[in-house]
Amino acid sequence: MARNKKTRKKIDPVLDKSGRKSDLRADAKDRVGRSGKSGRGKRGAKASSGARRSGALRRFLAVAARRSLYWGFVIGLWGAIGLAGLMAYYAAKMPSATTWAVPERPPNVKILSTDGGTLANRGATGGEALTxxxxxxxxxxxxxxxxxxxxxxxxxxxxxxxxxxxxxxxxxxxxxxxxxxxxxxxxxxxxxxxxxxxxxxxxxxxxxxxxxxxxxxxxxxxxxxxxxxxxxxxxxxxxxxxxxxxxxxxxxxxxxxxxxxxxxxxxxxxxxxxxxxxxxxxxxxxxxxxxxxxxxxxxxxxxxxTQAPTRARSYWSGSENYAADLVMERLEDILDGKIEQDLIVDTTIDHRLQRHGEAVIQEAIAREGEKRNVTQGALVSIDGAGAIRALIGGFDYTVSQFNRASTARRQPGSAFKPFVYVAAMEMGRTPETVRNDTPVRIGKWTPSNYDDEYRGPVTLSEALTKSLNTIAAQLVMEAGPRHVVKTAHRMGIESRLEANASIALGTSEVTLTELTAAYAPFMNGGYKATPHIIRRVRTASGKVLFENTYDNPPRVLRPQIVGMMNSMLMRVVSEGTGRRAALGRRDAAGKTGTTQSFRDALFIGYTANLTTGVWFGNDDGTPTKKVTGGTMPAEAWRGFMTAAHEGVAMARLPVGYSVSGADSVATPATRPEDNIPSPAISTEQTGSTNRRLPPASVGGGNASGGGQTTLLEILLGQ
CATH class of the missing domain: 1.10.3810.10 (Biosynthetic peptidoglycan transglycosylase-like)
Structure with missing residues (x-):
């Protein structure tokens, strides 16, 4: 018996009118997420969309990175090629590398004091090269x-x-x-x-x-x-x-x-x-x-x-720079201006004395400068051979580098009178010679004394002690202005001097250095002391290029004249216008100088060890407030010389002389230019008894003397 089976029909997809298959996806109204009953579908959609965007971004970045690396490499390669080409181009314009050489460092001049310490460096670099x-x-x-x-x-x-x-x-x-x-x-x-x-x-x-x-x-x-x-x-x-x-x-x-x-x-x-x-x-x-x-x-x-900040001057400071500048001036003359390698210059400057000199000048101006209208000062100290032991060219090197000790020319005033008296002594006068202190007329010139008083008959010693102008004027006319000029030049003055009557009062301009050096024959027994600051010039390897030759100076004064002048100039310090310069029991001599209207004030003095000159005034020549050579200059001189002679044994100045009798006036026929031996005279010819060399122990360093050697070696300890 046949079973009654239900027939199943095949259902084909229905095409729309365009022929496409029907969409099997749910409509929007059929989706749960839309109804609000569930958010699961919505979140899923968002996650999916975010993932897609993130993935796209990663892919974009990866591509960008690869492209960046690629193009960076390409650009870098071409840049390197371009740089290499540029370098090659500029290299082609340069000289061959085989010709390249490091240029020599500009030469430096190292300037040393007597103790071997560095005073300064000079040159384009301003300092030596160090390893x-x-x-x-x-x-x-x-x-x-x-x-x-x-x-x-x-x-x-x-x-x-x-x-x-x-x-x-x-x-x-x-x-x-x-x-x-x-x-x-x-x-x-x-x-x-x-x-x-x-x-x-x-x-x-x-x-x-x-x-x-x-x-x-x-x-x-x-x-x-x-x-x-x-x-x-x-x-x-x-x-x-x-x-x-x-x-x-x-x-x-x-x-x-x-x-x-x-x-x-x-x-x-x-x-x-x-x-x-x-x-x-x-x-x-x-x-x-x-x-x-x-x-x-x-x-x-x-x-x-924790250390304090460094405060430096706006310029090279210290008085030793005045000395260094002078060294460079002299060095150019010695080497004909050709400095082609590093040099070492041994100088005669004693650093300790330099500091003392700087201190006394600055202290004097700081103490009295404002009330006495003094803005500048200078000091130079030399030994018996002319070696400059200290040189202060001004109050402050930072403010002004002009050297008033070696460059400035000023009237010396009465500090020039010793040369007048020397000329008179060489004509036969003596310290006991008498002249009448009374008004004098020489042509249209009528010199008067500082205090406008006249003392009648006075000895030449008393006249110099009190710095009487009338007596100096008389002596100039007796000896002759030309003879006075020759005497001053012979003793060390190098500037041009006017051979007229007023030279008696120091109207011709000179530098402080040459004036001081011209006094040195009084202290060294009558020998010329040529001022010098350079002892030796050598290369960095030790080769000596120059060494001074001032070890056999000529005699410029007879011993008798030296003795007479020292007796008078010591009296200036002990009881005359230079009393403030007295050094107690130590022999000291010198002369004050004051120019017209108190524009310049000087004291030039010496012991058996050093001759030192001090000047105060103003660069523009304006008058001071009655500053004389016997005030600020004499006091500063005493301060410096006291410090300079600490620990130095007493040494006497040569003062012995014999008086021939009453005054005798020399006639023009008996007026030789000088009765001085030839400049080439030797030590043996003059004899040791007439040659009173100053002890060389002042200042320390290499200045301790000894041995039977040359004069300069005795003085500088070589």
Missing amino acids: LASMSPYIPQAVIAIEDRRFYSHFGVDPIGLARAMVSNLMAGGMVQGGSTLTQQLAKNLFLSPERTIERKAQEVMLAFWLEQKFTKDQILEMYLNRVYFGSGAYGVEAASRRYFKKSARDVNLAQAALLAGLLKAPSRLSPARDPDAAEARAQLVLEAMREEDFVTDREITTAM
Whole structure:
């Protein structure tokens, strides 16, 4: 029996009128999520969409990264090719590398005092070159820490440092950090101009490569530190150290080394002579950099940071610079202006005496300058051979570098009278010769005494003691103005003198140095003392180029004249116008000088050891407030000579002479130019009894005498 089965019909998909199959997806109204009964469908859709977007972003970034790397590589390659081509182009414009050579450092002149200490350095650099081992170790450490930390690891150019500098500058929106290495900076300083161009930078890089191949790292660093500019006219660490700290670069401490290294960023702006606060702030950054590099410990940093900021003068300071300037003037004459290598000049300057001289001039003006209308002073002290032991050219070298001791010409006033009296003594006069102090008329000139009083008959000794003008005028006319001029020139005056009657009162201008030197024959027994400051010139290797020859000076005064003049000039100090210069029991002699309207005041005096001249006045010639040679100058002279003779044994001046009898007036026929032996006379010819050489123990240093040698060697201890 057949079962009745239900027939199943095949259902085909129904096409719409366009022929497409019907969409089997649920309508929007059939979706549960739409009804609000469930959010599962909505979240799923969102997740799916987010995943698709995230995936697309990742694919985009991956593609972008690959393309960036590719194009970066391509651009970098072409950039390298272009840079290489640019370098090759500029290299082709440069001379062959085989001809490159480091230029010689400008020569330096090291000027030494008698004790071997450095008075000053002169030259384009202002300081000698030091080896890396001889300078303070803090200096190279500080410079490397702040300027080029990878100095010992890079090959002349530091790509890491350059990249860091570029980033820092981009972030700051300006130039705040440089990317040049020390080697590049040295190349620029040695070979290139300071202009900022692509060509110069390319040349700098090539030269840096060459320096790294040619020299060791230490040699490069040494050259850099000896040539780089540290501001205020100082090139090299030695010049900078002496400029700012008045000490050698061998001796600078950590704080000072940090200050020097900090100057390299902007030497002129950061100089402690211009802005000490800015210099100190920069030094603090250097110290931090040194700590980061483990060059110094925290304790050292703390100590350095507690030190007072450096305050430097705006110019090279110290009176020794007056002496150094004079050395350079004389050196040009000695070497015909050709200074082609480093030189060492041994001078006659005693550093201790120089400091004493500077102190007395500055103290006198500080104490009385304002109330006495005195703004300037000068001092020069020489020994019996003419060696300048101290030279103070003005109140403050920082303010004025004009040398009033060796360059300025002033009227000496009555300080010129000893030459008049010498001429008279050579004509037969003696200290006991009598003349009448009364008004005198010589042509239209009528000289009067300082106090406008007249004393009648006086001896020449009394006249000089009281500085009577009328007597000096009479003696000039008796001896003759020309003979007085010849006498002064013979004794050491070099300036042109007018041979007229008024020369009796010192109306012709002279320098303080030549006037002082012309007094020296009184103290050394009658021998000319040619003033000189250079003892020896030698190269850095020790080769002697020059040595002075003032060891056999000519006799310019007879011993009898020396004795008579000393007896009178000692009386000037003991009871006359120069009383304030008295040195107690020590023999001292000298003469005051005051010019018209009190414009200049001088005292030139001497002991058996030193002859010293002091001047006070004003550069513009304005009158002082009645300052005479017996006031400020005599007091300053006594202060200096007291300090100079500390610990020095007493030595007597030659004063013995014999009086022939009553005054006898010489006639023109008996008026020789002089009765002095030939300038070539030897020590043996003159005899030791007539040659009273000054002891050479004043001032210390190399000035201790001894032995049967030349005069200069006795005086300078050679």
